[in-house]
Amino acid sequence: MSEFREFLELPYAELEDLNLQAKEQRKKRVAADVIQEERLKYLTDEKRIKAVTVLFSDLEGRLHMLDYDKKFLVKSYDNLTFDGSSIRGFTAQRESDLRLGIDWSAFYWVPADVFGAGKVMVFGEVIDKNGTTYSADIRGVLKELSTELYKTQGYTLNAANEIEGFLFEGIDAERRYHETGAFEYVNKGGYYHSLPGDPLREFIDTTAEVQRAMGFENEKDHPEVAPSQFEINYSYGEVVAAADQIQLYKLICRQVATQMGMTASFLPKPVVGVNGSGMHTNVSITKNGKNIFWDPKGEEKISKLAWQFTDRILTHGNDLCLLLNASVNAYRRLDPHFEAPNQLKASAVDRGSMIRIPIGNEKSARVEVRSVGPDANPYLVLYSIFKTGLHGETAKIKNLRQAERYLPDNVYTALENFRAAEWTTKLLGADVKGRYADLKQASADRCPRLLGTIVKAPEVQFHHDVYNQLLWNIF
Template sequence: MSTVLRNFLELSYSELEDLNLEAKEQRRNRVDAGVIQEARLKYLTDTPGIKAVTVLFSDLEGRLHMLDYDKKFLLKSWDNLTFDGSSIRGFTAQRESDLRLALDWSAFYWTPSDVFGAGKVLVFGEVIDKGGAPYSADIRGLLKQFSNKLHKEHGYTLNAANEIEGFLFEGADAERIFHDTGEFKYVNTGGYYHSLPGDPLRTFIDTSAEVQRAMGFENEKDHPEVAPSQFEINYSYGEVVAAADQIQLYKLICRQIATQMGMTASFLPKPVVGVNGSGMHTNISITKNKKNLFWDANGEEKISKFAWQFVDRILTHGNDICLLLNASVNSYRRLDPHFEAPNQIKASATDRGSMVRIPIGNEKSARVEVRSVGPDANPYMVLYSIFKSGLDGDTAKIKNLRQAERYLPDNIYTALDDFRSSKWTTELLGEDVKARYADLKQASADRCPRLLGTIVKVPEVQFHHDVYNQLLWGQF
């Protein structure tokens, strides 16, 4: 089809980066929501090259959903965008299906046209129920409420940076056709930090990193990881909701770039047995008046008493929240001590088998690293459960809590039992949302062999919430 008559918005990567960094700074400085809304609506009105606005939201399990609104329609109807919630797993029942999307104008992104299409911009949405209140199963909304409340009442800013590992496999849709092929094929076997310029893995990493920079990620480093065909692209700290949004965008970007290359970016925690799995190490800190509350030059491992109390509460609730941090059948393959698996419920500055690690830091970078998180978990659920547990949870009266011989579950059934029996997870999510989440995880588990065994089974990929082949799910 001819493009001669089209005149859709296409910006250079440097122009995109400038716009996205400006928006990121507004968000970081908590510019009034009404001011940002007015500016975004004016921009959309005054920019003829924009044809559609892509609105993004996540379901209870963390799958990213996207729908495009025609710009002219959105400008007339932005305050009344409805959708059918009964079609979203973990959302409303059919009898009460109507939900609405409110636009979080601060979470607005300009996108590269060669990746997302010309004439489009992205904005994250907040799910609203029929009565106009934040929808209880929209965990992004729950995280945002929690973060705003802490900032208003205590002056806290919750910060997070996630190290998200993934695999690059040959062929498009390698996960969705795994039930036919029964294997994943590497595109590179070089290993840690080793990939020649121009080979498929390096090209994929370079291209994904370029897109991230253009979208204001403020990249730090990128490289092949330990396992064959494994990658990691790191970027800077962000306020907690923005950080969770960036996880969703990171995975979206990687999947899109891989698809354009005829390959698959996979965030299964352990797609191949016998090599290191993929994690999402979650680095967190809390600041007040720009002061890092986790830093203490004279403290144990140079972190504060406040930070250690935070760690103790995380360790106390390690088993309670394990299902939220390790959300799939496949994720329990990763908690294998033969591959530096963080399956021990303890804290350490050096032992990478610990659930919580205390990295070397300074006044600016002092932080706590929760290592047991899988890359397929709902990022909003991960950050909400970690911060809520660390700040408001209990502290167990266990002798030598930080080094006790305690382990995370090695299978999803034990994790489900711990989650269901925990009073803390009811306080975290409420009875209704907790039950919905447990039912979704139970349904996936029941479609898979109860014992993991030594090979990846077809059902743990086929019925994985991130892969989710709707046709095959319905044929079970």
């Protein structure tokens, strides 16, 4: 810190206290205007903050960040406009102006050594010209669903995600894949195995520290089955906060890896011949503080509602596959040779089932959707799972939960199912559904139709997390 620059830098323990207090306000649904007033006063009074980073996600789930000067934001927070035509899946050029609202409840204090001194973060809400939630901002759509179910049914939607990723040598491993044709492991240890001080363990430890400081409430972290693979688990949260944390988790991993001279990759299957990465999505619903997925007398100790929820997701499993497995590369992961959750079944024990019913108790009873890739838009994943589980249809298939049905093994079949399904039109509306399908089609059409046995350069280069205009135009 220069003697001339007195920018905010807080110890990790203090960051954790501040973030946990904010999280508690969010959990208790403190009125938006109360939180707004509190945050604006804090920003005004805290002279050491120079900028506020506002985060939002596009239709594919790519995270975007805008830094606003703190003084400007305090004065103009209710009139922040941006050019939506530059964001894939957002508006056409002729109607490009969108407004960015601030979700003051989703406010984070961040470690200065990772994100820079004098900065705080907050999630934004994309607002259409008429003042309503923009239909392609799925975070806003998910928030509306969550709020409506709380008001009308007293439901709180909960989610916890187990997000796996790989750590590779070099800071631009994905962007340079078309030159190198390979990813280089930083560690060749096995499941739960890495020595203290090796690069993978150091990366996991640092990332876990940052998450803890940002109020994630960590549970456990460890190397995964494949070489250089990791998973860092944290506690469940209300659905919008849970989706925000997925975006922050990936951002933190990428930032820490870059600072260490490496790449954190969330491609579902960046290397063939070893296990891919998943994002197992655990969901439950509480009402009046009670988990209504729990029933000690129910089959597998979950309630009739939880089973109905499960049956609806199995019914629409193929309709939703493109939302849960959003890239060409994701279909390499749905390979039955590697514990792939590609069977449209529900089981307490079979890890090849799309849905698993984990052992639970009154607090932890839940439904686990295992077929989700870590590169999917987390807001779309959670919106489609909860909306389908509560409002979808139930197929009249004999023995639905154990029928011999499978998820697609390629993106083209998933695209056909998605486009043809009436349910996905009800879920997203025809306009947003069409935009999403067209984006996925454009990426797929730039990749070889058959996956084959090696990861092709285009499936990395046209991956939505890697995408940039320069690379897109090279190919």
